[in-house]
Amino acid sequence: xxxxxxxxxxxxxxxxxxxxxxxxxxxxxxxxxxxxxxxxxxxxxxxxxxxxxxxxxxxxxxxxxxxxxxxxxxxxxxxxxxxxxxxxxxxxxxxxxxxxxxxxxxxxxxxxxxxxxxxxxxxxxxxxxxxxxxxxxxxxxxxxxxxxxxxxxxxxxxxxxxxxxxxxxxxxxxxxxxxxxxxxxxxxxxxxxxxxxxxxxxxxxxxxxxxxxxxxxxxxxxxxxxxxxxxxxxxxxxxxxxxxxxxxxxxxxxxxxxxxxxxxxxxxxxxxxxxxxxxxxxxxxxxxxxxxxxxxxxxxxxxxxxxxxxxxxxxxxxxxxxxxxxxxxxxxxxxxxxxxxxxxxxxxxxxxxxxxxxxxxxxxxxxxxxxxxxxxxxxxxxxxxxxxxxxxxxxxxxxxxxxxxxxxxxxxxxxxxxxxxxxxxxxxxxxxxxxxxxxxxxxxxxxxxxxxxxxxxxxxxxxxxxxxxxxxxxxxxxxxx
Numbered sequence: 001x002x003x004x005x006x007x008x009x010x011x012x013x014x015x016x017x018x019x020x021x022x023x024x025x026x027x028x029x030x031x032x033x034x035x036x037x038x039x040x041x042x043x044x045x046x047x048x049x050x051x052x053x054x055x056x057x058x059x060x061x062x063x064x065x066x067x068x069x070x071x072x073x074x075x076x077x078x079x080x081x082x083x084x085x086x087x088x089x090x091x092x093x094x095x096x097x098x099x100x101x102x103x104x105x106x107x108x109x110x111x112x113x114x115x116x117x118x119x120x121x122x123x124x125x126x127x128x129x130x131x132x133x134x135x136x137x138x139x140x141x142x143x144x145x146x147x148x149x150x151x152x153x154x155x156x157x158x159x160x161x162x163x164x165x166x167x168x169x170x171x172x173x174x175x176x177x178x179x180x181x182x183x184x185x186x187x188x189x190x191x192x193x194x195x196x197x198x199x200x201x202x203x204x205x206x207x208x209x210x211x212x213x214x215x216x217x218x219x220x221x222x223x224x225x226x227x228x229x230x231x232x233x234x235x236x237x238x239x240x241x242x243x244x245x246x247x248x249x250x251x252x253x254x255x256x257x258x259x260x261x262x263x264x265x266x267x268x269x270x271x272x273x274x275x276x277x278x279x280x281x282x283x284x285x286x287x288x289x290x291x292x293x294x295x296x297x298x299x300x301x302x303x304x305x306x307x308x309x310x311x312x313x314x315x316x317x318x319x320x321x322x323x324x325x326x327x328x329x330x331x332x333x334x335x336x337x338x339x340x341x342x343x344x345x346x347x348x349x350x351x352x353x354x355x356x357x358x359x360x361x362x363x364x365x366x367x368x369x370x371x372x373x374x375x376x377x378x379x380x381x382x383x384x385x386x387x388x389x390x391x392x393x394x395x396x397x398x399x400x401x402x403x404x405x406x407x408x409x410x411x412x413x414x415x416x417x418x419x420x421x422x423x424x425x426x427x428x429x430x431x432x433x434x435x436x437x438x439x440x441x442x443x444x445x446x447x448x449x450x451x452x453x454x455x456x457x458x459x460x461x462x463x464x465x466x467x468x469x470x471x472x473x474x475x476x477x478x479x480x481x
Contacts, residue, residue, distance in 0.1 A: 004042050005191060006184035007035075010175050014043040014147075017173060018108045023139050025170055028149040029156035030177035031298045031320075032249055033213035036149050037114055039177065047110040047145070049103075050074045050096065054118030056249065063119055063126075067092050075099045089129030097137050105143050116148040117155040127159060131166035139170070152250050154294030178299055180210035182365065182478045188212065193220045198478055199455060200224040206357040207232065207239070209321030214239065225342050232330050233340035243326045250298060256282070260291055264301060264318035265327040268356040269397060270384065272315055292316060302363070304384045307401050308442050315384055319360050328353055358416035359399045362453055365477045366402065369412070369453065372476040379405040387441055396437045408447045410470070411435060415454040423463040431467045453477075 004011065017024040028036050041048070052070050055063065064086050072083055086092040100109070113119070120126045130148075138146055150156045153176070160167060161174055180188060186201055192215075196204070203224050208214040208231075217238050218227050231239045247254040247261070259280050264271060271279070273288060282288045295301045300320040305311055318324055329344060344350060362369065366382050381403045389395040400412035413431060415421050435448050449469040452458055457473040464471070 003191075004039065005188045006180060007039055007177075010039060010177060011043055013173050013175055014040070017145050018047065021142055023141050024145040024172045025134060025139070026145065026147045027156055027160050027171050027174040028147060028177060029153040029175075029297075030151070031153065031179075031211075031300065032151040032246060033211045034151075034177050034179055034299075035212040036151070036177050038212070040112055040114075040147055040149060044110045044112065044145075044147070047108060048112050049100070049105070049109045051112040051114065054113075054115040056115070056118050058118075060121045060124045063121065063124070064089070064092055068095065071096060071099055075103060089124065089126045090132065093129055093133035097133070100141075100144075108143050108145060110145045110147060111138075112147045112149070114149045116150040117152040117159070118150075120155075120159070128166075134170060135166055151298075153298040154251070157297055176297075180212060180215070181368075182210070182361070183368075183480045185210045185215065186478055188215055189218065192216065192218070194218055195220075196224065198474060202358075202361070202455070202474055202477075203354075204228070205361060206321055206354065207325045211322065214322070225345055228345070229338060229341040232325070233333065233336050234338065235336065239322065239326070240330065243323065243331070246323075251294060256280070256287065257291055257295060260288070260295060261300065261318060261320075261323055262327065264316060265324060268317070268324075269386065270304070270315035270317040272313060276316065304363075304382075307383045307385045307403060307438075308444075315386075317360070317363075317384075319364065321357065321360070324357065324360075354416045355414075358455070359414045361477065362412070362414045363400055366400070367481055368477050368479050369400075369451075369472070370402065371479060371481065372472050373402075373410065373451070373470060375402075375404060375406075385438065385442075387437055394433055394437060396434050398434060398438060402451075403446075408449060409444065410449050410451045411438065412451045412453060415452065417455050420456045421452070421454040421458040423458060423461065423467070425463060428463040428467045 014026070017026060028040060030036055050071065051074070052067055055066065068083060068085055083095075086095055096111075134146065138144055148160065161171060163170075182201065182205060185205055186198070189196060189201065200223075204218070204227060207228055214231070217231060222230070231237045234240065247258050251257045260276060263276055263279050273292065276292070277285060277288050280288070292301065292303070296303055300318070300323060301316050302319040303314040303316050305314050329350070333340065333344075363382070367376070370376050370380060383401050383403065385396075385398040385401055387396040398411060399414045402410040402412065404410070411434065431450055435450065438444070439448065450467055452468050452471040453474075453476070454471070455474045458464055458468065458471050
């Protein structure tokens, strides 16, 4: 497994399944391009006896034919008379059972069904047939691991993990594969002989979001500017048109999903469910709730319950870095071709946008922040907080709150800056206002620590000493857990 970076927990789950004395049914899901197939193939390289991948937008008969031909190839059948084509999925799984029983295993076998949701054509009966296959045969085979995998995370959760029928509680393990952290991204690039500074990697992360498929297209010897230029602004760049394929591949009729993504892309500080409902002009509240759940399960958006509020007041933010970057810089770019990003990256628009992108990255790396604070063993809840002022009042936006069980709260100020950050009087006054408004409006009695996280740290001048209790540079975000 030398070509796998990170994924320690996931690798352990998969390898442990080979050692159990009973059948295993493992569900693996996560957004497109996150590396699910590569993980499974690499860990189970010597154990897979049958692998089949569903095809998108292919009819029922073609899926069955592909399944049958794949089975013949997998079991090396050179038949003088072609095998009878299964007429339905029950017959297809019966064919697979017959082949598995004809070739008794010497160790634990793995059946890998990739892009599982795409096999469930309308009225195909696929899911019912798989249910029958697992419950009536596969679950009784102590030497068998069945892995089902899909990029449509919402479908996997709704139809497999939360299944109310024959597959209810049948999943023995589930893996939700997420994008690389900054630490894993750094390791991945080094393994590919890409040598960049943490600051450069941070900027690349703002564009790629730690998606392995995007990262593997980075070439050695290129600067960050050159990389972004080639991937995003040349006609053959893999991220030039990725947005157009990304959501339809996951959600089928994705118009409303894309509408929510665009809506959140226009409001980087986030929106509540009711605000999204109003802006997108959806008629059904149930529709928007379903879409938000599907987007969140697929790691495109993140919901944060504001401090002291109920889940009904959850603020949703677009946190998929590529989607954010596409909507802001790629989609309406009049300039394309080599040198495009060299020009854009020096503008104020990019500098300002980096601040929002840095906030998102910090929110995704709260465990690393807790480690730096020395509170990894303390139960915490993280959230964002904002106060919309009434007449004569001051509004407040807090990037990140870490509410601790030891009667303390870390109020985190997140600053993306090209050099060492220097606090001045206005900044100090602003931080004190945030502390006061937060304390007054929430009524908290907990101790408030102001924590500054910036790219290159902060100078310890008189203003720093007045207001900051903890400060860290971006290096803490690259720490392993």
